[in-house]
Amino acid sequence: MTMATTRLDVATPEAMAELGAQLAGLLRAGDLVLLSGPLGAGKTTLVRGMGAAMGVRGAVTSPTYVIARVHPSLVGGPALVHVDAYRLHGLAELDDLDLDADLDSCVTVVEWGTGVAEALAETRLEVRITRSGNGETRGVELITHGDAWADRADALGAAAGVAT
Ligand SMILES: Nc1ncnc2c1ncn2[C@@H]1O[C@H](COP(=O)(O)OP(=O)(O)OP(=O)(O)O)[C@@H](O)[C@H]1O
Numbered sequence: 001m002t003m004a005t006t007r008l009d010v011a012t013p014e015a016m017a018e019l020g021a022q023l024a025g026l027l028r029a030g031d032l033v034l035l036s037g038p039l040g041a042g043k044t045t046l047v048r049g050m051g052a053a054m055g056v057r058g059a060v061t062s063p064t065y066v067i068a069r070v071h072p073s074l075v076g077g078p079a080l081v082h083v084d085a086y087r088l089h090g091l092a093e094l095d096d097l098d099l100d101a102d103l104d105s106c107v108t109v110v111e112w113g114t115g116v117a118e119a120l121a122e123t124r125l126e127v128r129i130t131r132s133g134n135g136e137t138r139g140v141e142l143i144t145h146g147d148a149w150a151d152r153a154d155a156l157g158a159a160a161g162v163a164t
């Protein structure tokens with residue numbers, strides 16, 4: 001299994017959204033993206049940037065009572081499935097949610113709490129966001145797992161560069 005790690009500092013919420021937009025350019029139907037980081041780390045901010053760049057319908061928000069939301073594409077691309085996994089016990093439950101969408105044809109992005117991202121799908125992009133101190137700057141690690149990401153490793157580095 002291939003694995004590549006890219007690290008970057010993200011200074012503002014706008015830059016976090018831009019990182020999401022850059023990552024969106026690399027995403028394909030069937031991809032799984034896992035976001036981890038503490039409360040207020042910027043996970044939803046990143047997904048918002050992804051959704052905007054993917055041209056999907058509906059605002060990407062922080063759903064309090066909704067575990068998952070499907071945002072259909074308005075531009076003929078894959079839908080964005082945004083999952084808040086605080087109350088989800090493992091990815092198996094994702095299948096049980098009975099989303100009105102076939103995950104193979106969607107890009108699925110899951111927000112996890114810190115340290116919850118274990119026992120996951122073999123192929124995925126992991127995004128780990130950390131906060132240091134009281135400032136706005138976030139540390140972001142992009143970690144790819146699986147051969148499906150092998151041909152996108154260079155593009156991932158470039159995407160991270162644009163958002164820095
Ligand atoms: N560099 C930064 N990147 C992202 N967000 C930032 C940054 N600096 C400040 N912020 C602010 O931090 C907050 C991040 O909120 P957001 O909802 O994206 O976090 P979250 O990780 O999804 O939180 P939760 O765990 O509650 O889902 C926003 O208010 C945003 O404006």
Ligand SMILES: [Mg+2]
Pocket residue numbers: 043044045062111
């Ligand atoms: Mg959130």
